[in-house]
Amino acid sequence: MQGEIRVERFLRDVVAQDAVHAEHALRRVVQINSGSVKAHALLAELYHLVGAVADCRRHLHRVLAEKPDADDVQAFLARIGEGTWDGELEDLTSDAFATLARAVEEAGDFVGAPEVFPDLLCHDADARRRARLHVDIDGLSRDIARVGQTAGVRNTVLLDRDGKVLAEHADDAGLSRRDFAHVIRQLRSTADDTSRRMDAGALVRAEIESPAGDLTIVRVQRLTVGALYSEPLRADSVWELLQDLTARNLSTPTEVAHA
Amino acid sequence: MRRVLKQLNDVVGVKGSLAITWDGMVVASHLGRNLEEEFVAAMASAALHSMRRALAPHALHTFNRLTLVASHGKLVLADAGPAYLVVVMDRNVEVGPVQIEIESAAMRIRQLGEIRI
Structure with a gap:
């Protein structure tokens, strides 16, 4: 729950601290329940936002393992350039993730566009839209x-x-x-x-x-x-x-x- | 002073309040469960010092009130004579209506007189 709220806040405000708290909470969830589709989907989204593509893929494959008929996930994986996954990739460390999140905060924009990520959890569509506001x-x-x-x-x-x-x-x-x-x-x-x-x-x-x-x-x-x-x-x-x-x-x- | 803070905390949306000296020492506090008194005092004092430093060359540094509105919370620092009153507020509460209560609390702290630590 805390992880989900923090991801929403990160999407809305691009504050690195929210992303770091979210990642920490979600890592704990997948340690306790490795089959949690929601936690894997949220982690994949966080990794996509900060540009950790390999980790994003890894968690999306875990989502696919639980929901093999998720066409939007398959399409997204194809889009980010990978068809297969060996399952042995190293976890991104928390420190490395924090560095990426801080870089996103400093840049004021996400590395991976929020609106292209598959909406597995029926997110607040407004939050994604607000991330790309028009500026005159x-x-x-x-x-x-x-x-x-x-x-x-x-x-x-x-x-x-x-x-x-x-x-x-x-x-x-x-x-x-x-x-x-x-x-x-x-x-x-x-x-x-x-x-x-x-x-x-x-x-x-x-x-x-x-x-x-x-x-x-x-x-x-x-x-x-x-x-x-x-x-x-x-x-x-x-x-x-x-x-x-x-x-x-x-x-x-x-x-x-x-x- | 604790009574003043407690009454202020009864206002809807106020999560906690404390009185600090200019250098960040806590005089009295009444904070909610998730707020650490020393941390809030240190943050408020650091903000006061930095703001004053930035405003001093332009004769704007004697400010009565500083309000910070963030996406998930609000912080008000009010000059209360010998102390600064620090008020932490919920994000969903408008600052305007609570300002009167904050002003009143600051005035009552001011009337308490000198602080000796």
Whole structure:
């Protein structure tokens, strides 16, 4: 159960710690019950996501041993390039797996596409879809500048995964553009680190209320939006502005239509 | 102080709270079963120090409240005078309505006066 929840969380948030906990829990399940189709399927999925193809195959063959009529598994095995399996492959060590999971987290994307893995356990289809959200960088950049002109907003910035500035805005009362981007990079790193160490998953938002001005940082996929503002704006209204902005530029047309 | 924390923990969605000094020493705590007091205190203190260091050159470092919202939980650090109030919250609870309770608890801790360890 814990393994399944952690795999779901890894799919949704790409936090390595979830993958490591999931793998550990699922390994224990297959040690106790080597015939557990569910545990083998989840382990295979984890290995696929981090790019451990041989281990993914090994566990899918165990699934096939229990469910020989699983056509989608056979098709997937053919797709990843192997017809036979000798059954003697070495287990990936936990440390090696943790290294692969961390690399995935740092890259912000899976090695194996989540949506191509056979849906053996009727996963939450949304989680897979969310892993490949549409991003309209140009629209987002335009909207960042527009939000920057709202009364009370002193600085806004949009950063990519590596901290590169994609769009920014500063008014006369704000920090210099360079300083603000630097502050947001540092705060993002601290907030990310704290969330992960607390095992609270991926950072969604950080808010700092200070007499000299308030700050909001929002993480969406691999992007970070930062805003420095003061009266008449408050943290909740800025959060609404930024939610509106991300919904417009980081959603598929279908999702926007549903919204 | 423990009474203040206990009352705060009765609010729906609050998983635990503690008061720490600026350098991370625990003054009082009331945490749920899955939370280790020293670990939460160390994490909160480290976050406070790092954030302050980043904000100090821009005169933004005297912050009253820091809220971290992650996909599986929330953490609020509020200035409570001689201590910082650290509140761990469930992911499904909106921070807004609980902020009033946090502010009230922080104010009551502030009124308790000086802390001597």
